[in-house]
Every structure is written in structure tokens, then in C-alpha cells.
Amino acid sequence: GKKIAVMTSGGDSPGMSGAVRAVVRQTLASGCISFAVYEGYQGLVDGGDMIKKMAWEDVRGWLSEGGTLIGTARCKAFMERPGRLTAANNMIEKGIDALVICGGDGSLTGADKFRAEWPGLMDELVQKGLRKEEEVRAHRHLNIVGLVGSIDNDLSGTDATIGCYSSLERICQAIDYIDATALSHQRAFVIEVMGRHCGWLALMAGVSCGADFIFIPENPPSENWEDDMCNVVKKHREMGKRKTIIIVAEGAHDRQLNHISPNQVKDLLSDRVGLDTRVTTLGHVQRGGPPSAYDRMLATLQGVEAVKAVLDSTPETESPVICIVENKIVRKPLVDAIAKTKEVAAMIERKDFAGAMKGRDAEFEE
Ligand code: ATP
Numbered sequence: 001g002k003k004i005a006v007m008t009s010g011g012d013s014p015g016m017s018g019a020v021r022a023v024v025r026q027t028l029a030s031g032c033i034s035f036a037v038y039e040g041y042q043g044l045v046d047g048g049d050m051i052k053k054m055a056w057e058d059v060r061g062w063l064s065e066g067g068t069l070i071g072t073a074r075c076k077a078f079m080e081r082p083g084r085l086t087a088a089n090n091m092i093e094k095g096i097d098a099l100v101i102c103g104g105d106g107s108l109t110g111a112d113k114f115r116a117e118w119p120g121l122m123d124e125l126v127q128k129g130l131r132k133e134e135e136v137r138a139h140r141h142l143n144i145v146g147l148v149g150s151i152d153n154d155l156s157g158t159d160a161t162i163g164c165y166s167s168l169e170r171i172c173q174a175i176d177y178i179d180a181t182a183l184s185h186q187r188a189f190v191i192e193v194m195g196r197h198c199g200w201l202a203l204m205a206g207v208s209c210g211a212d213f214i215f216i217p218e219n220p221p222s223e224n225w226e227d228d229m230c231n232v233v234k235k236h237r238e239m240g241k242r243k244t245i246i247i248v249a250e251g252a253h254d255r256q257l258n259h260i261s262p263n264q265v266k267d268l269l270s271d272r273v274g275l276d277t278r279v280t281t282l283g284h285v286q287r288g289g290p291p292s293a294y295d296r297m298l299a300t301l302q303g304v305e306a307v308k309a310v311l312d313s314t315p316e317t318e319s320p321v322i323c324i325v326e327n328k329i330v331r332k333p334l335v336d337a338i339a340k341t342k343e344v345a346a347m348i349e350r351k352d353f354a355g356a357m358k359g360r361d362a363e364f365e366e
Contacts, residue, residue: 001030004098004310005051005091007037007044008068009075009107012287013149013163015295016068019102021059022303023147028056030307035096039071040103041078041110047090063296066166066289068149072103084114088121089130091139098143100306102162105155105341108146112319112334118142143313145306146321146334147299151287154198156340156359157332158323162299166292167194168204174282175209179243188233188244188275190262194286195249197345201286202249212236212244215260217251217348218356229265230272237273244275298324305329 006023008016020036027034034054037043043050062069077083091097101111119140125131148155151167171193178189195201199216206214213229215221222228233244246269252260262279269277291299302322309320309331320331344359 001032002098002311003033003035003094003096004100004307005035005037005096006054006070006100007040007102008070008072008149009040009101009103009110010072011104011150012067012072013151013161014066014166014287014289014291015162015299016072016102016149017059017062017065017070018291018296018299019147019149019162019303020068020070021062022300023100023306024054024059025056026304026307028054030311032307032311035094036070037099040073040107041075041083041087042073043071044087044090045075045077045083047086047093051090051094051096063300064290066291067287068102078110081117084117085121085124087114088118089125092122092125092131092135095139097139097141098145098310100145100147100303100310102147102149104148104150104152105338108148108321108334109338111144111146112338115142115144115319141315143310144319144334145309145313146319146337147302147306148321148323151201152195152198153200154196154341155321155337156344157321157337158325160294160298160324162295162302163287163291164200165294165298166289167286168201168208169292170286170289171201171205171282172208174280174285175205175211175245178280179209179245182243182245185276186242188246188266188269188273188277190246190248190265190269190277190279192248192250192253192262192279192281194282195251197251197348199249199251202247202252206247209245209247211247212241214247214249215252215265216249218353220252220351220353221260225260226268226272230268233269233273233275237275244269244277301329305331 004027122136148161150161151163153164266277319334321334347356
């Protein structure tokens with residue numbers, strides 16, 4: 001049977017373990033041989049025991065586990081061609097020429113580059129005497145399928161990434177806890193949430209928790225945002241609200257063009273509105289814990305689809321990424337999804353916020 005490997009790469013997200021479970025089991029159910037690559041691309045470069053053959057029971061119980069049980073890493077060596085040559089050699093040693101990768105845009109970019117280079121890498125392995133011609137003959141084509149695992153929900157072309165709804169759930173829970181104490185003391189809280197350059201988590205947390213004001217990178221505040229925010233908060237207080245919740249997306253804080261720091265917001269609320277204000281950075285609890293039911297479902301359905309995509313592929317097929325669009329699991333060209341995602345990031349960079357908002361939702365077809 002065909003040998004199909006699965007790996008997780010980049011930042012971890014809840015549901016990644018469930019995705020690995022689905023890929024392993026669908027691989028076996030299809031009569032193929034399953035492998036897991038441990039510690040992301042580092043495992044491919046290191047080879048040996050890091051590329052482990054998987055049995056049905058090896059992934060038992062993984063659906064409800066947070067993070068990724070096969071580990072993830074950021075790997076410098078894989079960024080360079082010699083690292084990828086070593087990785088290819090390790091794969092040929094095991095007879096693997098199909099790889100399902102669950103990760104963010106960086107990981108998927110690396111995967112597609114690997115696929116494009118693969119025939120050249122095969123030639124080089126033979127030229128360097130590392131592999132015999134007959135060893136590589138059956139593996140002239142590398143099959144890549146992407147699964148999007150990220151809490152940020154930052155990939156264009158898919159409505160949800162594996163992990164984003166679990167993270168949102170966790171953020172809402174944390175804000176509920178903060179709400180209770182804020183309400184008791186009539187305090188204001190400025191809460192920083194994750195999401196890198198994407199404001200989805202902050203926006204949806206704001207909607208889900210009834211925040212008073214949010215800051216996201218896609219929609220930077222106006223010139224007089226300080227007055228705007230203070231007026232909104234004052235108005236809410238005058239209406240009888242005993243607590244104030246302001247959400248600052250990590251991207252709104254970090255980006256140079258849109259540098260809203262939680263402490264700056266806190267000082268405004270203290271000095272100009274007269275509120276007893278605290279800052280809470282939620283940090284890595286947002287990434288941890290068991291996946292929500294939605295992410296377990298998404299990871300399972302997409303993992304199954306990824307294996308089907310591997311089995312359907314021909315040397316002419318473009319690498320697909322498995323998406324969810326309007327509740328349907330669909331395949332899209334991986335390169336297009338990444339290009340669109342990068343385009344949106346560039347739009348934010350040059351302050352084309354309307355374009356960025358549109359681009360996040362944009363549909364594109366083959
Ligand atoms: P997250 O969005 O959670 O950070 P990510 O997949 O975008 O996840 P990255 O750190 O960008 O995370 O990428 C993970 C790894 O993928 C890198 O450490 C590197 O090994 C590999 N990689 C990323 N980009 C490339 C590339 N252009 N060429 C080759 N390998 C790459």
C-alpha cells in the first residue's frame with residue numbers, strides 16, 4: 001500500500017491531535033501504511049525514529065487531547081535546500097512520498113516548496129550516490145496535502161482553521177471569570193488576546209462577551225480614538241453598567257502602524273474616565289486545553305478528506321489545502337490560499353484595511 005505520513009508544524013492548536021488521529025486511521029482504513037513525523041520538519045530532517053510507523057491504537061484517545069501529541073517545532077534547517085535534501089532522503093528511506101501537513105501558512109508554504117523541488121531533490125540524491133536510481137524511480141512525485149491548524153483563523157479561503165473555535169471558547173470563558181470580579185468591584189479590564197496579525201479572535205470574543213470596545217489590526221482606530229473610547233465607556237457607565245471590558249488584539253498592539261498598548265488604554269480609563277483599571281494578558285492558556293466539539297469535528301472530517309485527496313491525486317494535480325466553506329469540506333489549491341493570505345497581510349501593512357477585511361473572506365475558485 002501507499003505510504004502516507006502526517007505531521008504538525010508551526011504553532012500548536014487544539015484539534016491538531018484529532019487531525020493526526022483522523023489521518024492515521026483513514027490511511028489505515030484505505031489499506032495504506034501510516035507514518036507520523038514527530039516534531040514538525042525537524043523530524044523529517046532528523047529521520048530515523050522521528051518518522052514512526054503508526055497503528056490504529058497509537059492514536060487512541062487523541063480526539064479530545066489539546067495541542068499536538070506528535071510535537072511541533074520551528075525548524076531552521078528545513079528553510080534551506082540542504083535540509084530539505086536530507087528530509088527527502090529520510091523519506092525515501094522509508095518509501096514515503098505523500099505528506100499531510102497540519103500547520104499555519106508558513107508550514108504550508110514550506111510544504112509546497114518541498115513538492116516543487118522534489119524531482120530535483122531526487123536527481124540530486126542519485127547524483128550524490130545517496131540513493132540508487134531504482135529506489136527513487138517509484139517516488140518521482142511528492143504528494144502534499146495541507147490542513148490548516150491555527151488558533152488565529154488567519155488563512156484566506158477557509159471559514160475556520162482547526163483550533164480557532166476552541167481558542168475563542170477559552171477566551172470567552174476567561175472573560176466570564178474576569179467579568180465576575182470586574183462587576184463586583186465596578187472595575188475596568190483591558191484584555192489582550194492572541195491572533196498575531198489577524199483580529200478574528202478579538203473581534204469574535206468582543207461579540208461573544210459584549211465587550212465595550214475592541215482594537216483589531218484590520219480596523220485601526222480613528223485619529224481621535226482616545227475620545228471615542230472614553231465616550232463609549234462613559235456612556236455605558238451612565239446607563240448603569242458596572243464593568244468595562246476592552247479587548248486588544250495582539251496584532252493591534254504589536255503592529256507598528258497600529259500600536260495600541262493595553263497599558264496606554266488602561267491609563268486612559270484610569271485618568272480620563274476615573275475607573276479602577278487592570279490589564280490582563282491571557283497568554284498561552286488560549287492555546288491549551290481540550291478542543292471544542294466543533295474543532296474535533298473539523299479535524300476529523302478534514303483529516304479524512306486529506307487522505308482522500310492524497311489517493312485521488314495524480315502528478316498533474318496541484319497540492320490541495322482542505323478548507324471549510326459554508327459548512328462544506330472542500331479542497332482548494334494550496335498556493336492560492338497562501339498567496340491570498342500573504343496579500344491580506346500586505347494590505348494591512350499598507351493600511352488598505354477595507355481590502356484586508358474583504359480579502360479575509362474572499363472566495364476563490366480553481
Ligand atoms: P503559525 O501560524 O502557528 O505560526 P506557521 O506554520 O505559519 O504556524 P512558521 O513558523 O511560519 O509557522 O513555519 C513553521 C516551519 O515551517 C518553519 O520553522 C520552517 O521549518 C517551515 N517553513 C516555513 N516557511 C518555509 C519556507 N518558506 N520554506 C521552507 N520551510 C518553511
